[in-house]
Amino acid sequence: MAKITAIRGMNDNLPAQTPRWQYLESTLARILNSYNYQEIRFPILERTELFKRSIGEVTDIVEKEMYTFDDRNGESLTLRPEGTACCVRACEEHGLLYNQTQRLWYMGPMFRYERPQKGRLRQFHQLGVESFGMAGPDIDAEVILVSARFWRELGVSEHLTLQLNTIGTSENRREYGQALLAYLLPLKDQLDGDSQRRLGSNPLRILDSKDPQTQALLENAPALHDFISDESMQHFKQLCAMLDACGQSYVINQRLVRGLDYYCHTVFEWVTDQLGAQGTVCAGGRYDGLVEQLGGRSTPAVGFAMGIERATLLLETLDAYPATVDAQPDIFVMAPDDKSGIELISLVEAIRNGLPNVQCVACCGGGSFKSQMKRADKSGARFAVIAGQRELDQGCVVVKSMRDASIEQRTVKKTELLETLQALLAD
Numbered sequence: 053m054a055k056i057t058a059i060r061g062m063n064d065n066l067p068a069q070t071p072r073w074q075y076l077e078s079t080l081a082r083i084l085n086s087y088n089y090q091e092i093r094f095p096i097l098e099r100t101e102l103f104k105r106s107i108g109e110v111t112d113i114v115e116k117e118m119y120t121f122d123d124r125n126g127e128s129l130t131l132r133p134e135g136t137a138c139c140v141r142a143c144e145e146h147g148l149l150y151n152q153t154q155r156l157w158y159m160g161p162m163f164r165y166e167r168p169q170k171g172r173l174r175q176f177h178q179l180g181v182e183s184f185g186m187a188g189p190d191i192d193a194e195v196i197l198v199s200a201r202f203w204r205e206l207g208v209s210e211h212l213t214l215q216l217n218t219i220g221t222s223e224n225r226r227e228y229g230q231a232l233l234a235y236l237l238p239l240k241d242q243l244d245g246d247s248q249r250r251l252g253s254n255p256l257r258i259l260d261s262k263d264p265q266t267q268a269l270l271e272n273a274p275a276l277h278d279f280i281s282d283e284s285m286q287h288f289k290q291l292c293a294m295l296d297a298c299g300q301s302y303v304i305n306q307r308l309v310r311g312l313d314y315y316c317h318t319v320f321e322w323v324t325d326q327l328g329a330q331g332t333v334c335a336g337g338r339y340d341g342l343v344e345q346l347g348g349r350s351t352p353a354v355g356f357a358m359g360i361e362r363a364t365l366l367l368e369t370l371d372a373y374p375a376t377v378d379a380q381p382d383i384f385v386m387a388p389d390d391k392s393g394i395e396l397i398s399l400v401e402a403i404r405n406g407l408p409n410v411q412c413v414a415c416c417g418g419g420s421f422k423s424q425m426k427r428a429d430k431s432g433a434r435f436a437v438i439a440g441q442r443e444l445d446q447g448c449v450v451v452k453s454m455r456d457a458s459i460e461q462r463t464v465k466k467t468e469l470l471e472t473l474q475a476l477l478a479d
């Protein structure tokens with residue numbers, strides 16, 4: 053019978069890879085904790101309406117990328133394509149935004165029906181950071197500096213550029229959209245297909261086009277910043293001054309508009325040249341209108357989402373994982389003459405009770421002395437504890453170094469085993 057395979061664009065994360073993900077996730081969580089951001093968890097499935105109303109009907113995600121299906125009761129549900137809308141929904145539902153500020157983060161799978169390629173999957177993972185209730189540029193700066201610290205701690209900052217822009221208010225964008233439309237209409241035939249479609253629905257999104265010919269045509273287009281209100285420009289300048297004061301470099305990119313409808317004022321992306329076309333590792337901005345749009349009270353908000361797969365690819369490409377990330381077990385325990393298995397399992401448990409921080413592997417499944425030694429070697433453990441019958445009869449076990457020939461093999465009393473192992477592992 054033919055074997056059942058995984059769904060295209062939905063990857064398994066195999067044991068060789070998971071320590072790297074754990075390293076990344078724990079590093080990010082530690083930094084977020086130091087900024088006093090709190091983790092929030094919400095479901096993977098939400099009502100379709102939530103995403104239509106937040107992300108915007110005329111966006112790639114809602115138009116063609118959502119995994120939407122009818123529940124058994126006929127209600128339309130969608131596998132979350134991003135986390136911000138879900139986060140706002142959960143906060144509103146539980147009154148977290150009422151007369152208070154929030155600094156939140158989440159991490160988990162997102163789903164988009166896209167063409168799978170390097171750094172672009174159908175199930176991918178995001179780390180999201182969202183802050184609510186703070187309107188000034190200081191929190192924009194904080195959120196950006198959190199992401200900057202990620203790259204520094206992970207040792208990859210040199211290969212990432214912070215792109216920054218302001219897209220002003222919805223009024224500013226409407227006026228700019230009209231000017232852009234007037235400029236692009238006569239050039240319609242030279243635009244890529246998607247951009248031609250966007251002319252009628254959402255001309256600003258054309259700035260985001262990856263098509264080189266469209267990008268070339270945009271060279272002489274009206275400049276977005278000429279349409280930004282004084283207040284919004286002031287916010288942006290203050291943000292830039294804060295980043296300058298913290299030594300955080302950035303590039304202002306007036307074409308950066310982001311692909312989701314809810315953004316206003318500040319938008320930013322972290323971009324690398326190391327991953328080919330999928331070079332945006334992290335993206336975010338301010339979304340002051342979203343909470344109200346979803347039925348809550350007007351609440352200022354700013355956040356970002358980082359693509360975990362792209363981050364792991366970047367670390368892989370730059371060989372930036374610390375050597376300790378693929379750590380091997382400390383101790384391999386075998387009792388080659390013990391047919392009952394009782395001696396082995398109780399010895400291993402005793403070691404674990406006494407040395408809870410030590411990684412200990414039991415040689416389950418029996419086998420000859422030779423095959424057990426082979427397994428000890430393959431495990432990569434630093435030390436083997438060998439409980440042969442001859443030693444056990446005298447209340448002893450053998451401790452053997454598996455990697456360092458200069459450490460002599462020794463026979464120790466069972467009562468002194470923990471102490472011996474502790475001393476050996478501390479070296």
Ligand code: ATP
Nearest residue numbers: 166171172173176311332333334335357358359362
């Ligand atoms: P792109 O322009 O690459 O399609 P996007 O603007 O759709 O990205 P966002 O919705 O802002 O992306 O998501 C934030 C981050 O999540 C992206 O910068 C990227 O790192 C990651 N991401 C988005 N879509 C995917 C995907 N299909 N596969 C893997 N990572 C993704």
Ligand code: MG
Nearest residue numbers: 112113166311
């Ligand atoms: Mg996309």
